[in-house]
Structure formats: structure tokens, C-alpha cells
Amino acid sequence: MLPDNTRPHGGNGHGHGHRHPVNFDPTATEPDPHAQTPWHGRPFRLGIGGPVGSGKTALTAALCRALGGAVNLAVVTNDIYTTEDADFLRAAGVLDPDRVEAVQTGACPHTAIRDDITANLDAVDRLTERHPGLELVIVESGGDNLTAVFSRGLADRQIFVVDVAGGDKVPRKGGPGVTTADLLVINKIDLADHVGADMAVMVSDAHRMRGALPVITQSLTRTPNAPDVADWVRAQLAVPLGV
Amino acid sequence: MPGTRGGLAVLALADSRFPNGGHVHSGGVEEAVARGLITDVGHLREFLFGRLRSAGLVAAVFAAAAAHAAAGRRADWPGLDAELDARTPSPAQRAASRAQGWGLLRAGRAAWQSQALSDLVSTTGRPHHPLVLGVLITASGAGARDAALVAGYHSVSGPSSAAVRLLGLDPFAVNALLIELTAELDDLADTASASAHLPPADLPAPGSPALDLLAESHDHHHREEVRLFAS
Ligand SMILES: Nc1nc2c(ncn2[C@@H]2O[C@H](COP(=O)(O)OP(=O)(O)O)[C@@H](O)[C@H]2O)c(=O)[nH]1
Ligand SMILES: [Mg+2]
Numbered sequence: 001m002l003p004d005n006t007r008p009h010g011g012n013g014h015g016h017g018h019r020h021p022v023n024f025d026p027t028a029t030e031p032d033p034h035a036q037t038p039w040h041g042r043p044f045r046l047g048i049g050g051p052v053g054s055g056k057t058a059l060t061a062a063l064c065r066a067l068g069g070a071v072n073l074a075v076v077t078n079d080i081y082t083t084e085d086a087d088f089l090r091a092a093g094v095l096d097p098d099r100v101e102a103v104q105t106g107a108c109p110h111t112a113i114r115d116d117i118t119a120n121l122d123a124v125d126r127l128t129e130r131h132p133g134l135e136l137v138i139v140e141s142g143g144d145n146l147t148a149v150f151s152r153g154l155a156d157r158q159i160f161v162v163d164v165a166g167g168d169k170v171p172r173k174g175g176p177g178v179t180t181a182d183l184l185v186i187n188k189i190d191l192a193d194h195v196g197a198d199m200a201v202m203v204s205d206a207h208r209m210r211g212a213l214p215v216i217t218q219s220l221t222r223t224p225n226a227p228d229v230a231d232w233v234r235a236q237l238a239v240p241l242g243v
Numbered sequence: 244m245p246g247t248r249g250g251l252a253v254l255a256l257a258d259s260r261f262p263n264g265g266h267v268h269s270g271g272v273e274e275a276v277a278r279g280l281i282t283d284v285g286h287l288r289e290f291l292f293g294r295l296r297s298a299g300l301v302a303a304v305f306a307a308a309a310a311h312a313a314a315g316r317r318a319d320w321p322g323l324d325a326e327l328d329a330r331t332p333s334p335a336q337r338a339a340s341r342a343q344g345w346g347l348l349r350a351g352r353a354a355w356q357s358q359a360l361s362d363l364v365s366t367t368g369r370p371h372h373p374l375v376l377g378v379l380i381t382a383s384g385a386g387a388r389d390a391a392l393v394a395g396y397h398s399v400s401g402p403s404s405a406a407v408r409l410l411g412l413d414p415f416a417v418n419a420l421l422i423e424l425t426a427e428l429d430d431l432a433d434t435a436s437a438s439a440h441l442p443p444a445d446l447p448a449p450g451s452p453a454l455d456l457l458a459e460s461h462d463h464h465h466r467e468e469v470r471l472f473a474s
Contacts, residue, residue, distance in 0.1 A: 080471065104473040106267035107408040118264030118346035119473065 043074075043134040044237055045124065047113065047155030049177055052143025054163040055187040057088055058220045059229065060140050064094035066230035071237065073136040074099040074127040076120060078109055080142060101127055109142025117154040136237065146175030157236050159229070163188040168197040171206035179209050183216060183232055190219040252355075252383030256376065257393045259400060264346035268339055269405035269472040270294060270398065271454050274461035276409045284416045287406050291399045291420060295427055297451030299398030301330050302373045303435035304446050306394035307387040309377025311439035313359035314387075320366040320374070322443040327371045330448045333455035335462035337371075339474035344372040351375060357382035391435035395428050405472060 048056050060075055067073060075095060079102075089095045101123040105112035112119055124137050139155060141148065150158045160181035162170045165188055171178055178184060184206055192199050199217065206215045216228045247253060255261055272290070275281045281290055305327045312318035331337045348370070351360060359378045363370050373394050380390040403417050438446055458474060 104267050104470055106269070106405065106473075107471040108266060111266050115260065116262040116264060116266055118262060118349065119267045121349065122264070122342065122345065 043137045047150035047158035049141040050161035054161045061092045062226035066225045076101045076123045076139045078103045078142040109144045110148035113141045114151045149176045157182045159183045161185045164192045164197045168202045186217045249383030249385035253385045253389045263350045267473045270402035271457040272402045272405040273472045274457040299395045302394040303391035305373040306377040306390035307435040307439040309374040310381045310387040310390035313378045313381035324367040326443040333458040335458040340371045341369045344370045344375045347375045355382045387439040388436035391432040395431045
């Protein structure tokens, strides 16, 4: 079976007919006509992107610890050191090895999560077949530059992780990762003093670049279970996609 | 002679940006580079010529035969699929071909309506890439020779961009190498389209033991190591 996302708009891509995309009638009860990846009992796909070393794998492990008890989850990793990431998750005791799938990205990590998501969808399919009832697949991107974002065809929601040690100018530099991700995480705030980063500037720049989209600051050395991000993910899971 | 119909689809299917997962396959280049068999443009030239004449020809022959079969009424999809298996001795290469076929199917179903495509899938499960390609070419109104051209081009375009990424080769020099293959690719398309009407078992069967071995060792040696490409 091909996954349902081959026809994201239910048929020929013109499913919303001639209706106006926004209904201004506050009493209207019709379904949201916006194109959304439908929720048809397939796992929720959460993308975690960001530069090399910002803490994507550490956050993935934290989410596995925080959510693994209550949520049936699995991980797809796109890192070069694929077995290392899998080993890390195994050693951390947070995930069975058969719940981790590694993707080869053809030396082009942003292509594999954005322009041609085939290899990642194949990995998600393998996990879904192996683990009936899978509810959440976390897809960790390979470390990439600030322009690399997940295709909406692959990730239902995406988190972009930057770190304080990368410099407090990163949020200001913008790029689609910082400006459009559903959640921006500024990680390693424990290091701010050591690298002379101004947290107030970083956070206010982030909000200025992102408008209403949320920003979470955290340190995984101080709070290894990433409680704020885990709460955000729980909230996303609670809302069926497309509703 | 009428010009190619369905030209846009032919060009889109040949384009490396077509989203069917081709960019994660190096066609043996990653393993050859790891073994020091390809270090410069000269080595890559030999590799690409060899690949086009062997793996490229097999793919082109089956893409053309699939395009021909899709245009007719009685297609032997299991026969074509099995005969392509028989011409692909390396399990790793068979897996790579089926993985890319599945990727092409996913992208193809979102873009084309084709009864032949449904028949191909219902009778073979996870068909080989050249068969899916041939069916989509016919669904677009193009012909068996176009299918062969695209399949032959794929056999060298992906490996050449893998070489650029892995070795940092001069992209202009590598692109010039591809263009050097112009006459070869025309000959290959002629050969492949001339055999497109044959029964599956009678289709040409050129072999490439070196590529088979590279694919196998890529699979074995890199299972536990750093590997950037899936094949
Ligand atoms: N000090 C500090 N180090 C962290 C934090 N989060 C992750 N790290 C470390 O940063 C390094 C890179 O993390 P990793 O998750 O592998 O980064 P990735 O490349 O984005 O996956 C590792 O050594 C982590 O232990 C944090 O909040 N504070
Ligand atoms: Mg990582």
C-alpha cells in the first residue's frame, strides 16, 4: 500500500473546489478547507532540524524519554553517522534499536528532507509496518544550514533547534528554519555565560523574526527530559491533523 | 517522422529533481571511490561508459519493453519483472532498483492516472524501476525509445553527480563527460527500442560483474560504517 500522502488533497489536488480559502463567518461549522496532510490513523510525523551539533539527537532522546511511556513512537535519523545516532539512542536506553531507521541522504541532507522526501517516507513506511499502532515518528534531519526546512509532505510539524554556542546572532540571521518552523528551540542556555551570548537579545530577535510562532529556550544538561518541548509535542499530538 | 509527444513528462522524468529518491543512489560510485578506483575525471569517464553499456542498457531495454507492453493489450508484467531480476545478479542492485521503482511509483501515482500502472503494481508488488518508468512514459504519450533514453540517461546522471559530491570534481568537466556520451546513448536507445516487442525472456542480457561486485561490497562493508548513499 502506498501511504495516503501521495494524494494530500484527496484526489486530484483540487479538492476544495471553488470555495474561498477563508470563511469569515464566525458561526460556520464546516470543516477547515485548507489543504492539510490528512490524519487517517497514520503516525504523526515530527521533524527536528537545525545545524550540526545544536542538540537535535539529544532532544530526540529527551523526547523519547519524556513521551516513550505514553506514546508509541519511533525515530528516523538522517545523520551521516547514522549508526552512531542509533547507538546513542540505544545506549541512552530510550528506544529499542528496531524503532530506529537510518536514511542515507546521498551527501545532501536538505534534499532528503525537503526536495525529494522519498527515502524518508520509505523509512517511515518500514517503521509503520513493523510497529502497528505507531503514533509518532520523529524524523531527525542531518545537520544542515539555516535554510534547510522539512517538506510539509514529510513533517506534519517541525522543530528547528539552534544553540547558544552557535552565537547569539543566529536568530537574527533568519532563514526559513528560524522564521517558519512550528517551534524554535534555543538550546544549551547553560552555555550562555561561557560564550558571551546575550540571551535577551537572542530571544527577542527570535520573536521578532517569527511573529506569533513559539520559541522555547532550554538546557538539556539542566532539564534532560526537555519538559517544555515535550508539552508542546503533546499538544500537537492532541489535535488531529486537518481538523 | 513525428516529434516526441509527452515531451514535458519525458523531460521531467529525466530531471534529477524528479522526486523519486534517485539522489540517494550512486550506482556503485561511492564504493568505487572508497576503494580508490575512481579518483579523477578520467576514471569517472571509464566508469560511466561501462555503466551505460551494461546496467544502462539493461535498464533501457526493460524500460522500452515496459513502454511497449503498456501501449498494447496483453502485458506480461510478472514475466518482465522476473526477467529483469534474472539480469540483475546482485541482491543489493535488485533492492536498489525496487526501492527506486517504489519511489517512482509514489511520485507517479500523484501525477499520472494509468491503468497499466495499477496492473503493474497489482501483478508484481514492488516493480523494478525501469518497468515503472516505461509505463509512465507510455501514459504520457511518449514512446519506447523515449523510455530507453531516460533509463540510459539515469544510469549515468546519478552516478556522475554522486562523483561530484564525493570527490569535489569540477562540475563542468563532469558535465562535459555526460555530453560525450551523446552518440552512445542514441545507439543504446535504438538497440533498446528495437527489442521492445520481444518476449521478456528474449530481451538482451548484457552483464557487468564489476558493478555487481561493487554493489555487493558497498552493501556489506558499509552496513556498520559511514555511508552517504543507499547504493
Ligand atoms: N552544555 C550542553 N550541551 C548540550 C546540550 N544539548 C546537547 N548538548 C551536547 O551537544 C553535543 C551535540 O549534540 P547532538 O544532540 O549530538 O547534536 P546534533 O548534531 O544536533 O544531533 C553533544 O555533545 C550533546 O551532549 C545542552 O543543552 N547543553
Ligand atoms: Mg544528530
